[in-house]
Amino acid sequence: MTRTTIALASTAAMAVLFACSQQASDAQEEDQATPAEESMPADEMTGEGETSTPSMMRATGDLMGGDGNQIGTANLIEGPNGIVMEVNIEAGSLETGWHAIHLHQTGDCSDTGEYKASGGHIGKIEGGHGLLNPDGPEAGDLPNLYVAADGSANFETFSNIVKMSQILDDDGSAVIIHEGRDDHMSQPIGGAGSRVACAVIE
Incomplete structure (x- = not known):
């Protein structure tokens, strides 16, 4: 070889x-x-971009304007550290500028245009209204929302001083929007004026 x-x-x-x-x-x-x-x-197998979130308590409501017609929606989600609330208002619904928004004790918007059937704020404190008040705030106190030039608003806020169990108690609750802004100090509603919109939260 x-x-x-x-x-x-x-x-x-x-x-x-x-x-x-x-x-x-x-x-x-x-x-x-x-x-x-x-x-x-x-x-445990999720596609690209998909996420998994724990179950959270949710509540919603339809916002009614001064004439009783729907002008928007309110959506609330409770997480481990508080509640996120989103409010969307249609164009032409409210006057441009700052408006107070509060959570009220009773889920009743039946007195159209007045909206006093919703009672006072959740967690009412005598002399304690206002996010800047050293004797407060009340559980229903929230930052002001701003309505754009076209009368619409898209508002998101967070509160860790109210619980969903207070909002969804036996007599429910309501989201109330006022004609003016809340100064977060004056009693009993921060000088916010009359109630111009209401939503029963369920």
Whole structure:
């Protein structure tokens, strides 16, 4: 046998050994990957961009204007540290500028245009109204919302001084919007004036 023949035979043998080794390595990797893929619970598998959030208590209400027609919505979500509230008001619904918004004790908007059936603020404190009040604030106190030039508003706020259990108690509650802004100090409603919109929260 010539040296050339020996060299060719050796090269062929090495190629066969390498191919066999590569196949064994690929098979081993597939065996190791399969159990991990099969063991993942279905409820933990989410697509790209999807998120999972814990169950949270929610409440909603339709905002009625001074004439009793719907002008917007209020949506509340309770998380572990407080409540996020979102209010959306349609164009042409309210006067441009700042308006006080409060959570009231009773879920009743039946006295259209007056909206006094909703009672006082949740967690009423004698002399304690206002986010800037050292004797307060009341649980129903919130920052002011601003109505744009077209009479619409998109408002989101957060409160950690009220609980959903207070909002959804036996007689319910209401979101009330006032004609003017709340100065967060004057009693009993921060000088906010009459009630111009109401939503029963359910």
